[in-house]
Amino acid sequence: MGERYETGVIVVGTGFSGLGMAIQLRKAGRSDFVVLEKAQDVGGTWRDNTYPGCACDVQSHMYSFSFEQNPDWTRSFSPQPEIWDYLRRVTEKYGVRDHIRFGVEMVSARWDADAGRWHLLARNGDEYVAKYVVSGMGALHIPLIPELLGLPDFKGRTFHSADWDHDYDLRGKRVAVIGTGASSIQFVPQIAPQVAELTVFQRTPPWIMPKPDHAMPEWTKRLFRLLPGAQRLYRDAIYWMLEARAIGFNGRPGVMKAGEWIARRHMARQIKDSALRRKLTPDYTMGCKRVLVSNDYYPALARQNVHVVTEGVTHVREHSVIAADGTEHQVDAIIFGTGFHVTDAFDELDVIGLEDKNLAKEWQQRGMQTHKGITVSGFPNLFFLLGPNTGLGHNSVVFMIESQIRYVADAIGLVERNEAQALNVRPEVQDSFNEQVQHKLSKGVWTQGGCKSWYMDAAGVNRTVWPGFTWRYWLETRKVDPADFELIR
Numbered sequence: 001m002g003e004r005y006e007t008g009v010i011v012v013g014t015g016f017s018g019l020g021m022a023i024q025l026r027k028a029g030r031s032d033f034v035v036l037e038k039a040q041d042v043g044g045t046w047r048d049n050t051y052p053g054c055a056c057d058v059q060s061h062m063y064s065f066s067f068e069q070n071p072d073w074t075r076s077f078s079p080q081p082e083i084w085d086y087l088r089r090v091t092e093k094y095g096v097r098d099h100i101r102f103g104v105e106m107v108s109a110r111w112d113a114d115a116g117r118w119h120l121l122a123r124n125g126d127e128y129v130a131k132y133v134v135s136g137m138g139a140l141h142i143p144l145i146p147e148l149l150g151l152p153d154f155k156g157r158t159f160h161s162a163d164w165d166h167d168y169d170l171r172g173k174r175v176a177v178i179g180t181g182a183s184s185i186q187f188v189p190q191i192a193p194q195v196a197e198l199t200v201f202q203r204t205p206p207w208i209m210p211k212p213d214h215a216m217p218e219w220t221k222r223l224f225r226l227l228p229g230a231q232r233l234y235r236d237a238i239y240w241m242l243e244a245r246a247i248g249f250n251g252r253p254g255v256m257k258a259g260e261w262i263a264r265r266h267m268a269r270q271i272k273d274s275a276l277r278r279k280l281t282p283d284y285t286m287g288c289k290r291v292l293v294s295n296d297y298y299p300a301l302a303r304q305n306v307h308v309v310t311e312g313v314t315h316v317r318e319h320s321v322i323a324a325d326g327t328e329h330q331v332d333a334i335i336f337g338t339g340f341h342v343t344d345a346f347d348e349l350d351v352i353g354l355e356d357k358n359l360a361k362e363w364q365q366r367g368m369q370t371h372k373g374i375t376v377s378g379f380p381n382l383f384f385l386l387g388p389n390t391g392l393g394h395n396s397v398v399f400m401i402e403s404q405i406r407y408v409a410d411a412i413g414l415v416e417r418n419e420a421q422a423l424n425v426r427p428e429v430q431d432s433f434n435e436q437v438q439h440k441l442s443k444g445v446w447t448q449g450g451c452k453s454w455y456m457d458a459a460g461v462n463r464t465v466w467p468g469f470t471w472r473y474w475l476e477t478r479k480v481d482p483a484d485f486e487l488i489r
Helices: 015-025 078-094 184-189 220-224 229-245 252-269 274-280 298-301 360-368 399-417 426-440 470-476
Strands: 004-005 009-010 033-035 098-102 107-114 118-121 127-130 133-136 157-160 172-176 197-201 305-310 311-315 320-325 327-329 333-336 350-352 381-384 422-425 485-488
Touching: 009 015, 009 127, 015 033, 015 078, 015 399, 015 422, 033 127, 118 133, 172 184, 184 197, 184 298, 220 229, 252 274, 252 298, 274 298, 274 305, 298 305, 350 360, 381 399, 399 422, 399 470, 399 485, 422 426
Parallel strands: 004 127, 009 033, 009 133, 033 098, 107 350, 133 381, 157 333, 172 197, 172 333, 197 305
Antiparallel strands: 107 118, 118 127, 311 320, 320 327, 422 485
16 A cells, blocks of 8 residues: 545646646645656656757747746757756746656546545555646657567667667667658658668658758847847747648648648758659648658758658568568668657546546547546546647647646636535537537648548547637637536535
8 A cells, every 4th residue: 555645736747738737836826736747857748758859840939938938048949958958947946846746657546526536546556635636748648659560579679769769879770760750850860870771661751841940149048138028029929920820720721832832842952853752742731740840851861871661661570671562671770750649648547537437438439528628527627738629730839738727727716716626517518619629620631631640539530639729729718617617516
């Protein structure tokens, strides 16, 4: 038997979501909360992903907390170590570290209707009891490794980009990279000059735009330090520039044609081989899959020692990878850039709500459904940050997180002000929200664009992306509408 801890609020995870929630609770004057973190440091995805070239593909002056601007970003798109360092500084500055329990992984949560409390069980046997639970786990944390025939027999080294093996020296090795998503286009240019031979297995080519990255001049850093308002203006300009892209994603694919023209020109400038260009040109509308940004990926693929294979992988042998056309590629290492479990990320969670409702089973049967991506009917006082249909293809998710942490704090306040035990979103309200979201998504590029993407669940329904402008989401989450909820006395 482990220890038992009682508190007011349990927050799970210490990425942008979990830390943001903890800071919001402190601002609301609460100290009765704990943050559970399975690792030994804060940072979430920015702690875990340490692959070469790891950086954000949203400008750092926007991909950061509005209440904690950093004038010292070295680049417009900052690398992973800088973002991780920023999160650790935020943790210290806002006095959150004392609330964090490191090395504690949540394995189950049960709602006790009589006591009006959640009981969370940790892997080490400890129990945490609280009135409210906020999940800041995010969807991009369980690496997806395809089940390839023969993979267990492979004699070389294998690892996923999110679990990079820094002890393995790639110099002079023959390396296979499987997958060409957001991570691969960052690490491929870094490793291509080191390896003897690099074979990139591409299932679907991504649309890649030029990356407007640059070092931040010293004078701008000084200006932002002296005049925080100047940095706010700079941030606002980035926000509205990114926000404009939502028009093309949501029912106006014609706008994407301009983006496709830029992307094609970008490729033509960097790749002279017409056969390689054909392999790398997508056959679906831009935006259907995540649009990527890079200035060095195409030049890396054009190198003499790099080969792009589009036939797909059928199986793996002891020292080689076999493509669908039967060709055998001798390799010493396989690196998976195959992304994460997204629409099934919560399948492993054992969360039991009212009347023994099992969250994973509910979502498997009906698809992941929430109200505003935050609350779930039948699961009182349980809140999700960056939950279903609040991810973005065009702007910074930190903006969404800030809207959500304010909403959660307001919801907790609603319960407390009414001296209630809990709030539970009304099922008809949740159904109405999902109908609206799916109706909008049906017109969007993710549904109409002619591709399969990780935005879709097994039934082909988009459970990932918010359709439309983020300022609309901000408006919808500014205040909790008491009519949306049943207050449990």
